[in-house]
């Protein structure tokens with residue numbers, strides 16, 4: 001686990017280009033900014049080429065799209081491949097809505113992601129494994145999460161993060177599980193979207209995307225865990241405010257003290 005990547009990220013301040021969703025776009029921008037990277041968002045396909053060229057990483061969130069936005073996402077993914085920029089995909093609710101599954105399938109044939117980050121319901125859907133996803137949430141299923149993540153990584157030929165109480169990170173050969181976190185993440189819509197874009201920021205500072213992905217997961221979950229531990233009575237409103245502070249202020253040494261993974 002290369003926790004020192006957090007210092008590299010803060011020193012390099014990489015630009016992360018996001019196509020976000022209208023629900024969580026501000027959380028995503030502020031989360032990237034707080035951790036030490038530089039967010040930029042766009043809704044216009046005419047500037048996609050310039051945007052991808054100026055960015056050090058790209059995150060495409062499939063959370064809430066219209067037909068023109070699907071085109072924008074497709075073009076941007078293809079440009080990320082063309083300019084060799086690390087590309088992260090967040091396939092929101094792809095296991096719950098057949099239309100989204102169809103769109104995601106089409107997009108994943110148009111470009112090649114470097115990392116896919118989703119919850120169990122989303123990653124199971126992309127792996128082709130039976131699961132009962134629940135809207136944007138993971139839902140329920142009986143499959144083994146490590147096997148599901150590995151199948152998805154092999155099928156999609158990229159690093160996969162299956163997030164949840166334990167995050168499973170795998171490239172199909174190597175697998176790590178991050179045990180840190182707090183259930184408070186589930187009380188805030190946008191936790192997963194923030195993580196996906198923070199993963200992109202880490203990919204901008206380490207060309208080994210498996211390493212970058214696992215470090216991003218530990219940093220994000222570990223910071224959330226520290227925030228929750230600071231006040232056992234904390235609710236979801238305070239959590240997101242304090243999470244933003246902590247994304248900015250938490251040090252590598254503080255994360256080393258609580259890092260839990262195997």
Ligand SMILES: Nc1ncnc2c1ncn2[C@@H]1O[C@H](COP(=O)(O)OP(=O)(O)O)[C@@H](O)[C@H]1O
Pocket residue numbers: 118119120136137138162163164165166167180181182183184185186190191192193195217220221
């Ligand atoms: N019950 C939980 N306990 C600890 N951490 C959690 C829990 N649920 C989610 N997380 C953390 O929340 C973050 C967002 O993951 P997740 O909730 O799976 O995404 P999404 O919002 O897309 O469903 C991750 O860092 C994950 O580790």
Ligand SMILES: Cc1ncsc1CCOP(=O)(O)O
Pocket residue numbers: 021023024063064092136188189190191192193194
């Ligand atoms: C509620 C909602 N509806 C469409 S996208 C979205 C946000 C999903 O955010 P996250 O997966 O990070 O909780």
Ligand SMILES: [Mg+2]
Pocket residue numbers: 092093118119136192193
């Ligand atoms: Mg999500």
